[in-house]
Amino acid sequence: MSLLSVDELTVTFTARGRRDVRAVSGVSFSVGEGEVVGLVGESGCGKSVTSLALMGLLPGRGVKVGGRAExxxxxxxxxxDAKMREMRGSQLAMIFQDPLSSLNPVVPIGVQVTEILARHRGLKGQAAxxxxxxxxxxxxxxxxxxxxKEYPHQLSGGMRQRALIAMAVACAPRLLIADEPTTALDVTIQAQILELLKELVDQEGTALLxxxxxxxVVAGLCDEVNVLYAGKVVESAxxxxxxxxPTHPYANGLLGSIPRLDAxxxxxxxxIRGSINDNIAWADGCAFAPRCDHYTLECLQGTPELTEPRTPGHRVRCVNPVLDAHGSGDVAVIEAPHILPDEAVAEDGDTAGPAPETEPGAESGAESGAESGAAGDGKNATGAEAAATEKTEATS
Structure with a gap:
């Protein structure tokens, strides 16, 4: 039985006089005891919104949360709210993306840690x-x-992140959610933070999202991976x-954009060409189509369902998946000519009209400002090397 089970999670942001923005749409995944599950995608795909919804930290007004999370x-x-506050910190904990803005700047680190110990473990004074x-x-x-005794600004970036991790694990939570815990850290500190998280999983049996x-990071840490694009899981394996x-064109493009030491x-x-700004090109259809090299007219007919075209358990949301990736030779990929939204032609020869305009700001979906992963992280030599090594080992 899974420790965390998320089924058809949807998060919609509403504003009077403006079109609703669905930042997360039908996301489903599970996390077992001692398992590390990754949510991967570029900025604006719904990763952070998903985590905030699970932790009950989204604002009450202007947000609609649907689906089920057990x-x-x-x-x-x-x-x-009272029950959720009691569960946060004791059973569920989260490491936020930016430690400098997550920690209280006018309160010493010790006070911030002991407050958690006092609330959830009843420790006070010298014991705390x-x-x-x-x-x-x-x-x-x-x-x-x-x-x-020191304040957050007196600590280095790596120490602030470690302090956040200390606060998150203070009550030995069963599930830890880490939202971009290595962003803006140099590669040496990044490796240390990842090793620390791996030790927590191995020694304590903590489940990690x-x-x-x-x-x-995915190559070195995760057991299962869910690739998100425009609020939907497009590949899970x-x-x-x-x-x-990699079977979905987006996942295939992410791996193809990584710098390789053996290139x-x-x-x-x-x-991957273009940007996620086009993620709401059609009301019904694949949001990745404007950027996809495998685009066909069928991509406009409706939102694809998750299927298993390659192996059981390897789910893909695509009508024209990359089944010959890395020389598997299963099925030849149909290289359909790229058709822009306003040039899409129906099979009977009629022009299918221009795509509706994208609402300004809709692509962000309140996502935190993580760096885009579509072009690869050229600054992170350690991450690139790990991904390249993992890809080589998995293929061999």
Missing amino acids: FDGTDLFGLS RKEAASLLDRVGIPDPYRRL MITHDLG GRRELFAA PRGEPLNP
């Missing part, structure tokens, strides 16, 4: 202070008693299977 048999969306120092030491912060745009044979000198990257 944690160990408990319906998270059916809990009262001793436990807080032990937590900071556990996550690799040197001289923990001195750091307890990893939200990232970095495929290098095991880590090795995804890297060996011939001078070979250019192969980024």
